[in-house]
Amino acid sequence: MLRFVLRRTALVLPSLLGLLLVTFLLIHAVPSDPAAALAGDAATPEQIARLRHQYGFDRPIFEQFLLYLDKVAHLDFGESAFSHRPVTLDIAQRLPATLELTFCALALSVFVGVPLGVMAALNHNAWPDYLLRIFSVLGIAMAAFWVAIMLQLLFSMQLGWLPLRGELSSTMAQPPRATGFLVVDCLIAGRWDAFADALRHLALPAVTLALGGLATIVRFTRAGVLDTLQQDFVFYERAMGYRWLRLVWIFVLRNSVTATVTQIGLLFGGLIAGGVVVEAIFDWPGIGSYTVQAILTGDRQVMLAVTLLVGTVYAAVNILVDLVHGLLDPRLMEQG
Amino acid sequence: MMPLLSVRGLKVTIRTDEGTAQVLDDVGLDLERGRILGVVGESGCGKSTLIRAIMGILPRAGAVERGEIWFEGENLLSFSEAELARDVRSSRIGFIPQDPLLALNPVFKVGSQLLEVMRWHAPSDGTRGSERRKRHVGRLIGLLKRLQVPDPEGALERYPHQFSGGQRQRLLIAAALACSPRLLIADEPTTALDVTTQHQILLLLRELVAELAVSLLFVTHDFGVVAELCDDLCVIYAGQTVESGPVRSILDSPAHPYTRALLACHPDRATSFRGIPGSVPSPLAPPPGCRFAPRCGDVRAICSAGNPPQARAESGAEVRCVQYSDWSADLLVRSHES
Amino acid sequence: MKPILRKLSRDVPAMLGLAIVVFVLLLAIFGPLIAPYPGDAAASHLTRRLKPPSADFLFGTDNLGRDIFSRIILGARGALAIALTVVTVAMAIGVPLGLLAGFRRGWLSETVMRVTDVVLAIPQLVLALALAQLMSPSIETAMLALSLTYWPFFTRIVYAETRRLSSSLFVDALRGVGAGTGRIVFLHILPNAISPVIVRATIGLGFTILVAAVLGFLGMGATPPAPDWGLTIAESRVYLPTAWWYVTFPGLAILLTVMGFNLLGDGLRDLVDPRIRRSR
Numbered sequence: 029m030l031r032f033v034l035r036r037t038a039l040v041l042p043s044l045l046g047l048l049l050v051t052f053l054l055i056h057a058v059p060s061d062p063a064a065a066l067a068g069d070a071a072t073p074e075q076i077a078r079l080r081h082q083y084g085f086d087r088p089i090f091e092q093f094l095l096y097l098d099k100v101a102h103l104d105f106g107e108s109a110f111s112h113r114p115v116t117l118d119i120a121q122r123l124p125a126t127l128e129l130t131f132c133a134l135a136l137s138v139f140v141g142v143p144l145g146v147m148a149a150l151n152h153n154a155w156p157d158y159l160l161r162i163f164s165v166l167g168i169a170m171a172a173f174w175v176a177i178m179l180q181l182l183f184s185m186q187l188g189w190l191p192l193r194g195e196l197s198s199t200m201a202q203p204p205r206a207t208g209f210l211v212v213d214c215l216i217a218g219r220w221d222a223f224a225d226a227l228r229h230l231a232l233p234a235v236t237l238a239l240g241g242l243a244t245i246v247r248f249t250r251a252g253v254l255d256t257l258q259q260d261f262v263f264y265e266r267a268m269g270y271r272w273l274r275l276v277w278i279f280v281l282r283n284s285v286t287a288t289v290t291q292i293g294l295l296f297g298g299l300i301a302g303g304v305v306v307e308a309i310f311d312w313p314g315i316g317s318y319t320v321q322a323i324l325t326g327d328r329q330v331m332l333a334v335t336l337l338v339g340t341v342y343a344a345v346n347i348l349v350d351l352v353h354g355l356l357d358p359r360l361m362e363q364g
Numbered sequence: 365m366m367p368l369l370s371v372r373g374l375k376v377t378i379r380t381d382e383g384t385a386q387v388l389d390d391v392g393l394d395l396e397r398g399r400i401l402g403v404v405g406e407s408g409c410g411k412s413t414l415i416r417a418i419m420g421i422l423p424r425a426g427a428v429e430r431g432e433i434w435f436e437g438e439n440l441l442s443f444s445e446a447e448l449a450r451d452v453r454s455s456r457i458g459f460i461p462q463d464p465l466l467a468l469n470p471v472f473k474v475g476s477q478l479l480e481v482m483r484w485h486a487p488s489d490g491t492r493g494s495e496r497r498k499r500h501v502g503r504l505i506g507l508l509k510r511l512q513v514p515d516p517e518g519a520l521e522r523y524p525h526q527f528s529g530g531q532r533q534r535l536l537i538a539a540a541l542a543c544s545p546r547l548l549i550a551d552e553p554t555t556a557l558d559v560t561t562q563h564q565i566l567l568l569l570r571e572l573v574a575e576l577a578v579s580l581l582f583v584t585h586d587f588g589v590v591a592e593l594c595d596d597l598c599v600i601y602a603g604q605t606v607e608s609g610p611v612r613s614i615l616d617s618p619a620h621p622y623t624r625a626l627l628a629c630h631p632d633r634a635t636s637f638r639g640i641p642g643s644v645p646s647p648l649a650p651p652p653g654c655r656f657a658p659r660c661g662d663v664r665a666i667c668s669a670g671n672p673p674q675a676r677a678e679s680g681a682e683v684r685c686v687q688y689s690d691w692s693a694d695l696l697v698r699s700h701e702s
Numbered sequence: 703m704k705p706i707l708r709k710l711s712r713d714v715p716a717m718l719g720l721a722i723v724v725f726v727l728l729l730a731i732f733g734p735l736i737a738p739y740p741g742d743a744a745a746s747h748l749t750r751r752l753k754p755p756s757a758d759f760l761f762g763t764d765n766l767g768r769d770i771f772s773r774i775i776l777g778a779r780g781a782l783a784i785a786l787t788v789v790t791v792a793m794a795i796g797v798p799l800g801l802l803a804g805f806r807r808g809w810l811s812e813t814v815m816r817v818t819d820v821v822l823a824i825p826q827l828v829l830a831l832a833l834a835q836l837m838s839p840s841i842e843t844a845m846l847a848l849s850l851t852y853w854p855f856f857t858r859i860v861y862a863e864t865r866r867l868s869s870s871l872f873v874d875a876l877r878g879v880g881a882g883t884g885r886i887v888f889l890h891i892l893p894n895a896i897s898p899v900i901v902r903a904t905i906g907l908g909f910t911i912l913v914a915a916v917l918g919f920l921g922m923g924a925t926p927p928a929p930d931w932g933l934t935i936a937e938s939r940v941y942l943p944t945a946w947w948y949v950t951f952p953g954l955a956i957l958l959t960v961m962g963f964n965l966l967g968d969g970l971r972d973l974v975d976p977r978i979r980r981s982r
């Protein structure tokens with residue numbers, strides 16, 4: 029198992045390098061002046077020129093890339109033109125909030141999506157299936173930023189049930205930072221009031237993010253179950269008098285979720301990226317709102333770092349997905 | 365006394381995109397207690413559909429239009445799906461499938477699959493919980509030993525793909541017998557195996573049927589297997605029973621032209637290696653009258669006029685062919701009356 | 703082809719999708735003729751600001767007194783134009799690359815596919831936003847940025863189909879009778895690869911409308927006073943919670959349009975994918 033993980037990691041590194049190179053080239057091929065952006069609006073041409081030289085923006089692009097790579101190898105992503113702090117520090121501080129939100133959204137979409145997908149498959153080409161298909165498409169078709177605003181409008185502004193934005197009420201004292209995951213930190217500190225408050229803040233952004241993932245999970249579960257129901261062993265198990273509910277929810281489902289698990293892996297990357305706008309709307313102090321800031325201010329260091337981060341998370345999650353596949357299907361484990 | 369299993373005038377249709385397929389049309393058979401009944405017919409004649417109808421698991425688009433299926437004095441067609449699943453399958457009717465690799469769930473251990481069946485269907489002996497489970501494991505291991513599966517304890521802990529084809533088929537026979545059913549139904553269980561393994565398994569099956577006093581409904585397209593294993597025979601063509609009776613008498617003097625043609629193709633008897641010319645008609649558009657007429661060497665005008673009724677041949681077998689009935693006279697009488 | 707169309711016509715969600723797509727297309731073409739206030743694309747009427755929905759203004763009016771119903775109808779053309787352009791450009795890049803990589807073996811094919819994989823791994827939205835911002839925000843740069851992130855999907859599909867087909871006996875047979883590479887690719891492989899490409903393009907149209915709306919929302923696509931749906935939602939935020947209609951209806955327009963393309967695309971995929979076809 030350890031060998032498997034190490035080998036997969038070794039395979040991933042060249043891809044990450046490629047990812048960085050392509051992003052670097054794309055971002056630098058664009059006609060705009062990073063030094064000017066870094067220097068700010070009030071800078072004189074001399075100041076800009078000095079910065080340009082200092083950061084090596086006047087060197088050939090490939091040399092710049094090698095320089096950048098050397099820094100990245102030391103986990104140095106440069107300085108954010110916006111916050112004027114090291115990008116690495118900013119990201120380390122904001123990553124837990126994003127992961128917390130993403131995990132919650134993912135859990136929501138899996139626990140709701142898998143049962144719905146199974147139900148759609150069992151009613152293949154009948155009204156429940158049609159309705160679920162339409163609803164799942166609805167989830168994909170809704171612009172996340174619009175859903176976010178609509179939820180705010182309804183649950184925060186009109187009904188006043190849930191907070192409008194942020195991670196914690198301003199009147200609530202922060203629990204001491206232990207893991208960086210606010211909900212976990214509240215539990216560690218035994219702060220039940222803060223815990224409930226944090227959950228209430230988590231609800232709307234998590235639901236917004238979960239909607240898109242939900243649709244994907246429903247579709248792939250449906251397709252997987254439909255495929256499995258065609259298999260001979262399902263007829264055999266029925267002929268042997270398996271209880272129908274156990275047959276579907278245990279014996280069929282475990283054969284059907286391979287594709288769904290793959291999708292969960294893909295989704296995780298998608299959710300982090302999709303969270304960009306949602307975080308911005310809910311003022312969620314994570315990577316997403318950081319990215320939006322960076323984009324609006326043309327902050328290249330942050331853009332590059334975020335791309336690499338998402339790519340890395342994506343790769344890591346997919347290694348995990350392969351492991352889960354091995355656990356679900358013994359035949360894959362033997363192939364190694 | 366009534367036979368253990370008796371199918372009467374069974375008609376099954378399946379709706380498809382191209383229309384309604386008449387997959388079974390007037391199938392009948394009788395299986396006496398303690399005997400082995402072979403069901404023979406070319407591929408596509410409806411043998412598997414017959415089994416599915418008996419077990420109550422037709423495809424979603426399928427339906428029993430007419431007929432009766434009597435089993436131990438009860439009409440199975442009057443049972444609900446829940447009743448069949450709870451009281452009939454495994455506990456009273458054991459099933460041995462065609463392809464042992466495809467039939468086992470690939471991602472569960474063999475043991476957990478077999479014990480799942482016993483958990484719901486093994487006859488109660490007063491024990492409960494882990495005690496009951498232990499007894500089930502014990503019975504399974506005994507059966508696997510009897511079926512000559514090497515290392516029975518270890519076998520339960522392994523996955524289906526870790527066995528050879530012959531071993532897998534033994535596992536499935538053990539599964540079918542695990543809950544002591546009165547009837548075994550096997551759908552071409554040896555087609556996927558090589559000749560030697562096939563022979564061993566048939567031998568085992570015959571011994572077990574005698575030992576455990578079960579009856580066996582054995583579907584095959586191979587007359588060699590029928591001769592080796594079966595007591596009675598039922599020949600099916602295009603969804604209809606065309607000849608049925610004791611194996612010996614049918615093999616000695618086949619009456620129906622289809623039976624004769626099948627036997628003529630069998631490698632042990634064939635003078636030349638040719639199948640029956642033509643192919644099984646599509647159940648979407650069966651030919652009028654006798655369904656075998658387009659391929660029959662003895663065909664005459666009257667054959668296409670209507671469905672030939674059952675008649676008794678000199679061998680004692682029931683035959684569906686105008687050559688053995690006074691049906692032509694019947695038809696004349698009827699047409700005069702109208 | 704006939705039985706395929708008949709099957710599609712029995713697929714209720716797919717037909718619903720087709721109806722929506724046709725409807726939006728008609729709006730895009732005849733919008734200025736249909737809209738009750740075609741002048742409200744740009745004009746402003748400060749006397750009737752932020753009016754709730756009524757018989758005169760079905761979806762209410764915005765902060766400049768413009769009829770939101772009219773502006774949504776007028777916005778259909780822009781949304782579809784962006785989507786069609788982006789998908790066409792992405793196809794123009796992606797399909798030839800896929801054919802090239804699939805039919806040739808060797809380093810060229812390897813390089814193309816590695817680059818494709820890498821671009822696929824880049825978070826699309828982030829890259830599109832970043833590029834659009836760096837190239838000075840406008841509709842044109844938005845479209846270019848989206849095309850630059852969407853082509854790999856087509857390369858992947860065409861590559862897989864080409865590989866499958868070019869290793870099949872039927873292409874060997876064509877080679878045997880002396881058919882040239884160009885002939886094989888354009889007369890035999892491309893027509894066979896076209897159906898998954900159509901499916902992907904249909905779904906891609908929906909996806910692009912969605913991402914373009916995000917660009918508009920963040921002020922990196924259309925510029926005021928364009929009746930862009932995403933832009934309108936962004937403008938509406940200041941007037942919440944009072945002017946609920948201001949944010950609701952443009953969002954519903956996006957929802958309906960994207961849903962139409964997705965339902966249609968799913969229906970087409972069911973027809974094309976042999977795995978699912980079998981189970982019908």
Ligand SMILES: Nc1ncnc2c1ncn2[C@@H]1O[C@H](COP(=O)(O)OP(=O)(O)O)[C@@H](O)[C@H]1O
Binds near residue numbers: 385414
């Ligand atoms: N699910 C189904 N849908 C449509 N036709 C079917 C289905 N199952 C079986 N058939 C048709 O019924 C006929 C009999 O099939 P089957 O019972 O499998 O025959 P056998 O087992 O004798 O080979 C065949 O013509 C087959 O095409």
Ligand code: SF4
Binds near residue numbers: 622667687
């Ligand atoms: S009824 Fe006629 S066609 Fe049919 S088997 Fe007998 S002789 Fe042949």
Ligand SMILES: [Mg+2]
Binds near residue numbers: 411412551
């Ligand atoms: Mg069969």
